[in-house]
Amino acid sequence: MAALSGKVVQHNLVAKCCQQDRELSTKYRLYYCTLSRRNLLPPVGGKLAWNGNSTMQLDALSKFKRGIVYCNAASSSTAIPTVEKSNFLKLQNGSDIRGVAVDGVEGEPLTLTETVTEAIAAGFSGWLLAKKKNVSSKCLRVSIGHDSRISAQKLQDAVSRGLARAGVEVIQYGLASTPAMFNSTLTENEEFSCPVDGSIMITASHLPYNRNGFKFFTSAGGLGKPDIKDILERAADIYKNIANDDSKGAETAASLDVKRVDYMSVYASNLVAAVRKAAGNIEKPLEGFHIVVDAGNGAGGFFVGKVLEPLGAITSGSQFLEPDGLFPNHIPNPEDKTAMKAITKAVLDNRADLGIIFDTDVDRSAAVDSSGREFNRNRLIALMSAIILEEHPGTTIVTDSVTSDGLTTFIEKKLGGKHHRFKRGYKNVIDEAIRLNSVGEEAHLAIETSGHGALKENHWLDDGAYLMVKLLNKLASARTSGLGGGSKVLTDMVEGLEEPAVAVELRLKIDQNHPDLQGGSFRDYGEAVLKQLENTVELDAKLLKAPVNYEGVRVSGYGGWFLLRLSLHDPVLPLNIEAPSKEDAVKLAHDVLNAVKEFTALDTSALTKFVGV
Numbered sequence: 369m370a371a372l373s374g375k376v377v378q379h380n381l382v383a384k385c386c387q388q389d390r391e392l393s394t395k396y397r398l399y400y401c402t403l404s405r406r407n408l409l410p411p412v413g414g415k416l417a418w419n420g421n422s423t424m425q426l427d428a429l430s431k432f433k434r435g436i437v438y439c440n441a442a443s444s445s446t447a448i449p450t451v452e453k454s455n456f457l458k459l460q461n462g463s464d465i466r467g468v469a470v471d472g473v474e475g476e477p478l479t480l481t482e483t484v485t486e487a488i489a490a491g492f493s494g495w496l497l498a499k500k501k502n503v504s505s506k507c508l509r510v511s512i513g514h515d516s517r518i519s520a521q522k523l524q525d526a527v528s529r530g531l532a533r534a535g536v537e538v539i540q541y542g543l544a545s546t547p548a549m550f551n552s553t554l555t556e557n558e559e560f561s562c563p564v565d566g567s568i569m570i571t572a573s574h575l576p577y578n579r580n581g582f583k584f585f586t587s588a589g590g591l592g593k594p595d596i597k598d599i600l601e602r603a604a605d606i607y608k609n610i611a612n613d614d615s616k617g618a619e620t621a622a623s624l625d626v627k628r629v630d631y632m633s634v635y636a637s638n639l640v641a642a643v644r645k646a647a648g649n650i651e652k653p654l655e656g657f658h659i660v661v662d663a664g665n666g667a668g669g670f671f672v673g674k675v676l677e678p679l680g681a682i683t684s685g686s687q688f689l690e691p692d693g694l695f696p697n698h699i700p701n702p703e704d705k706t707a708m709k710a711i712t713k714a715v716l717d718n719r720a721d722l723g724i725i726f727d728t729d730v731d732r733s734a735a736v737d738s739s740g741r742e743f744n745r746n747r748l749i750a751l752m753s754a755i756i757l758e759e760h761p762g763t764t765i766v767t768d769s770v771t772s773d774g775l776t777t778f779i780e781k782k783l784g785g786k787h788h789r790f791k792r793g794y795k796n797v798i799d800e801a802i803r804l805n806s807v808g809e810e811a812h813l814a815i816e817t818s819g820h821g822a823l824k825e826n827h828w829l830d831d832g833a834y835l836m837v838k839l840l841n842k843l844a845s846a847r848t849s850g851l852g853g854g855s856k857v858l859t860d861m862v863e864g865l866e867e868p869a870v871a872v873e874l875r876l877k878i879d880q881n882h883p884d885l886q887g888g889s890f891r892d893y894g895e896a897v898l899k900q901l902e903n904t905v906e907l908d909a910k911l912l913k914a915p916v917n918y919e920g921v922r923v924s925g926y927g928g929w930f931l932l933r934l935s936l937h938d939p940v941l942p943l944n945i946e947a948p949s950k951e952d953a954v955k956l957a958h959d960v961l962n963a964v965k966e967f968t969a970l971d972t973s974a975l976t977k978f979v980g981v
């Protein structure tokens with residue numbers, strides 16, 4: 369004990385207090401712990417309204433670099449307009465919530481106000497409480513993290529108030545990644561107030577700077593569509609109370625403490641440990657490797673200082689690591705061509721062994737080898753499949769619907785696995801992999817062309833950083849076993865993947881106000897378009913409908929294929945075409961155009977342009 373520093377003693381005391389926190393269920397618990405913690409910790413900056421860069425603030429505030437600091441949640445005091453329940457429900461975007469959080473963009477009015485956010489957070493508390501039967505809200509703790517968006521701080525404060533209003537213990541992580549937030553529901557570490565009962569990530573992934581949104585997690589994973597609907601319904605009711613000047617609730621919220629914890633250090637140290645373990649417990653298995661990271665000014669900058677450098681990698685030439693919610697360099701999105709060009713250039717300019725790029729909240733990623741060859745979309749899936757099939761021969765790889773025929777051949781013929789092409793949407797893909805396992809079909813990888821990927825070994829958490837850890841393991845272990853350095857080991861793994869000469873995605877918009885919809889939904893209209901296409905294809909001997917298909921209409925012909933489907937969220941029918949030549953791709957596009965041209969609410973101009981009519 370004598371060897372323990374003051375800080376460690378303090379952390380232990382805090383941990384003990386939090387342990388008591390968990391055990392106490394009386395109404396005095398919060399009061400007791402608030403007092404105890406105040407005695408233990410240095411007084412840190414009063415009210416919750418920090419502005420600006422939260423990582424920097426967190427670093428500056430937390431001299432310990434670890435552990436917990438405190439602040440109080442201040443309530444907002446602006447006039448509150450009425451928001452109908454239907455408008456709350458419109459904030460649902462699949463299994464996420466998304467809205468406009470920054471005013472000033474023409475035609476995009478504010479939908480995610482502070483009060484709406486507060487109500488949503490309180491709605492989540494209600495949902496969580498209902499799940500954890502016989503538990504008082506005071507026994508629940510919820511972590512909050514955010515990406516680099518300019519509205520992050522404002523929404524974090526509002527989420528904190530909403531949770532505090534519901535009596536839940538609030539723990540702020542500041543700048544964080546989405547996968548880290550899920551991880552905080554699993555980590556067993558009282559020193560960092562883990563595990564939490566629920567977690568909220570404030571992010572809108574790669575969307576423009578004025579948007580923001582929420583993802584929610586429990587230890588069972590990300591919440592699904594019905595849960596989000598439930599939360600929004602609860603939020604609409606709670607909102608009414610807040611709007612009717614629920615000053616008592618606001619006062620309660622204002623007086624409650626929230627904690628700040630540097631959880632990203634815990635999460636990153638797990639990634640470091642995973643690479644060290646895979647390399648045979650070598651402290652610096654990446655020594656001598658030059659790896660550049662492009663975080664696109666999102667939340668992924670931590671990967672350089674907290675993962676790659678402790679593992680011994682050289683990281684000079686890494687770019688856009690500083691959080692900047694205006695995304696001044698490129699959209700943080702591995703599906704974006706400009707973003708991929710930026711990381712490719714960084715790799716070539718720095719003669720690096722490998723390039724890594726993340727999306728804003730680090731649940732998606734892609735890589736680039738030393739020759740500038742991109743590992744994204746089908747090629748990233750092929751690479752990850754090769755790695756996973758080495759570890760689990762014969763396993764099923766679940767992917768989204770827009771994956772190529774060449775990928776199926778590669779997984780099944782070259783790697784000896786099974787390709788289960790399912791629907792678009794990372795949650796759909798993950799849930800399908802979990803379902804397959806539950807009915808006795810072994811699946812270890814669920815991955816989308818978007819760069820979302822989840823592994824069974826990593827709790828089915830879709831984690832862009834963990835995908836990259838699997839590549840790092842490969843680099844490190846190849847060198848240990850004398851196979852030489854550099855990214856050639858990765859490049860060799862996708863050898864034999866057939867890639868189409870032409871691959872395009874055209875997004876055909878449905879005009880929701882068009883009289884052709886006759887007041888019906890765009891989904892019904894889209895379904896009618898798909899039915900018409902299906903009927904036309906059946907009459908055409910040159911075209912063959914895919915025998916097994918889970919989404920839209922997928923058809924082979926002219927040596928290639930197309931898939932027309934409804935977008936997961938938008939009034940859009942995305943059309944993917946892959947073919948051995950532009951001429952063949954145009955033939956496929958022509959067939960689609962002929963089948964759907966009577967649907968006047970469907971904007972086929974992109975298709976018309978492509979076929980050159």
Ligand SMILES: O=P(O)(O)OC[C@H]1O[C@H](O)[C@H](O)[C@@H](O)[C@@H]1O
Pocket residue numbers: 792793794795816818820934935936937938942
């Ligand atoms: O259906 P789309 O409009 O192409 O969008 C589909 C995509 O939506 C979101 O971005 C999800 O995070 C992705 O998992 C999904 O693939």
